[in-house]
Amino acid sequence: MDKSVAQSVRVVATPRARRSQLLLHVLAYLALGIGTLVMIVPFLWMISSSVKADSDVLAFPPAWIPPDVEWRNYLKVLVLLPFGRYLVNTTVVSITVTTLEVLTSSLAAYSFARLQFPGRDRLFLLYLGTLMVPGQVTIIPNFLLVSLFGWVNTYTALIIPAAFTAFGTFLLRQFFLTIPVELEHAARIDGCGYLGIYRHIILPLSGPALATLAIFSFTAQWNSFLWPLIVTNSDNFRTLTVGLSYFQDEYATQFNYMMAGSVLNIIPILIVFLLLQRYFVRGIALTGITGR
DSSP states (O other), X not given: OHHHXXXXXXXXXXXXXXXXXXXXXXXXXXXXXXXXHHHHHHHHHHHHHHTSOHHHHTOSSOOSSOSSOOTHHHHHHHHHSOHHHHHHHHHHHHHHHHHHHHHHHHHHHHHHHHOOOTTHHHHHHHHHHGGGSOGGGGHHXXXXXXXXXXXXXXXHHHHGGGSOOHHHHHHHHHHHTTSOXXXXXXXXXXXXXHHHHIIIIIHHHTHHHHHHHHHHHHHHHHTOOHHHHHHOOSTTTOOHHHHHGGGBOSSOBOHHHHXXXXXXXXXXXXXXXXXXXXXXXXXXXXXXXXXX
């Protein structure tokens, strides 16, 4: 009799569990849908504003599709600003900083993950402590150093201070710890040193993590505004984000041109993300799964 009661309880409970699970799925998809709308609506509004006349951008009620589509706004941005020069500057700085950041972070992460030396863990904690210092705090010391070296209004000022990052070191170290040590032991038997292991073992197996860091670094540098604004004072070295700010002055803002320029500014980031998306997702899934 007890067995029949248990079977009936299971039969009754199963539909209830299924309904609860279905409700959780519905709530999860609803939350994801709301979050997606919150993220996408500003981008759609930016695209809509980029093809409007200046007087229609702030019109009320707002119109998502303007009566007259002003595709000329994109051409105006290219004419009113030295857009080509800004694009070259931004591309050079972003690619160079990304390359240097991946190189320096991978070398430091390899040292913290594999090399044995006194005070390694304490030094790593001190290294991570720099992440708690806001970037605004270091702007003045960095600018004083850049001025002392005579780097103001040069590519060097835009590249060197951003070429080192504790975040990248932490990200790659966590991934390097997941790589089996036995591979390194086998490489040592074959005569590889530390640099040989780093080059032939660590880097080839760290594609997802390196791609993740590259996307983060490239995006941050492409969208960087405050530091380029401070250390550049001519169009020869200004970046896109600084150039777009010239559509805003003390009395008025040309929102349609600014939005058109912002759309053009986003395109390279989307291209980079689409090219590295597969590695990016794998890097997010695999990085940091160990607690060592």
